[in-house]
Amino acid sequence: MIYLILSILICILATVLWIMYKKNGNLQKLQQQILQEHEKQMNETAITYEEKEQLLLSNFDQIQYGAQKVHQKELEQYKNKSEIELNKLSTDYQKKLAQSEQNHLEKVNDLEEQIYGLKKQVRNTGEVATHQILREWKKSCIRRGVLKEEEFHIIPNIFIPNDSKKGERTNRQVDHLLLSRTGIYVLETKYWQGTVVHGLSKEDAGVFSFLLEGMKQKGNGQNDERTIVFVPKIIDDESGNIKKIIQIHSYGEPVSQAKSTAYVTKIYLADQTNMSNLYVTPVVYFGYPQKDEKMNGFLDFSNSDVQRLSTKQELESFLDRENQKEKRFTVVQLQQFKEIIENANYI
Structure with missing residues (x-):
């Protein structure tokens, strides 16, 4: 009788162990699946982040390039305007200088004529x-x-x-x-x-x-x-x-x-x-x-x-x-x- 009871207990214990083994294997598979799924999600998230980062960088470059173009255009416009004003000032200065030189030359010529006249008067x-x-x-x-x-x-x-x-x-x-x-x-x-x-x-x-x-x-x-x-x-x-x-x-x-x-x-x-x-x-x-x-x-x-x-x-x-x-x-x-x-x- 004792042997029978022991046999039954052994069978029950083996069954329990087998059941626990099966459950443990299922748990490991589930854990493996969860890890794989999490890794997959992480990879997808990383890819999405990189894509967004690239997109943001691309948009920033475009914005920066656009700003540079606008700045360069404004700079060129300012430069052209400055050159026009400078040329105008230079032209006005040259005109005033030429007029001043002409007036000075006329005064010098008048003075030379006066001096020549005086010399002519005293020359014998x-x-x-x-x-x-x-x-x-x-x-x-x-x-x-x-x-x-x-x-x-x-x-x-x-x-x-x-x-x-x-x-x-x-x-x-x-x-x-x-x-x-x-x-x-x-x-x-x-x-x-x-x-x-x-x-x-x-x-x-x-x-x-x-x-x-x-x-x-x-x-x-x-x-x-x-x-x-x-x-x-x-x-x-x-x-x-x-x-x-x-x-x-x-x-x-x-x-x-x-x-x-x-x-x-x-x-x-x-x-x-x-x-x-x-x-x-x-x-x-x-x-x-x-x-x-x-x-x-x-x-x-x-x-x-x-x-x-x-x-x-x-x-x-x-x-x-x-x-x-x-x-x-x-x-x-x-x-x-x-x-x-x-x-x-x-x-």
Whole structure:
């Protein structure tokens, strides 16, 4: 009986174990299915998320690209507008500048015409004749190879600013300024008709000293020099008869004029160039009219150290001698002097 009961219990236990085994296997399958299903859902969710992410990124890129296009278009429009405004401003400025330059040029031309008119008024026949002699001498030297064009400058009829002791500015007229590598020369031209008696003092005049008494002259020394000119004239007297007379004229002292002009020129050039060792040589040229040579002459009693010349040949010989001296200035310096002197006429 006991064996039977044990057998029954064993059978029941085996059945229960088998049932539990079956259930456990089903549970594992179910768990496996649930895991697979969950994994499948997770994969689908991940794919959906990636797709949405890609879609969002794509939409963002499109929005950003669109914004860039709009910005670039606005930038180009602003750039084009700025270029148009800038071109307009530039055009207006160029017009105003051109008008300003035209107005300035007209004023300069007017000023040059005024200066030319003033120069023309003070220019005399003697200065023109002297200028022609100087030009011919320079051309001859260039042809002979003893002088180069840039080594000698002839500047006629100019005005040098001169500050007086009272602080007033005046202008000193220069008949001819010669700029050479051997020196700087002020040429004072006197084209007087008649017989010129230069450097006459009371001591030299002798019995004719009374002629000097009525002439106003600075200084009271016994040997103060005077220059007088005897000019022959033909007149009709009260009876209608033709008579020859001699008129006596005093036109000033050319040597002192030349010295003063040379000094003013030296001071001005020294101030403009900072060259303290400059020296300007004064020269007086009595170029009386050749056509009236019989009625003209030159007597020189002066003891002055200023060079005095009375004929074309003497002037040319003087220039030849000076041109053979030692060179003191360079071509560049001569050009600088020339520009300074020419600009001085517009101050």
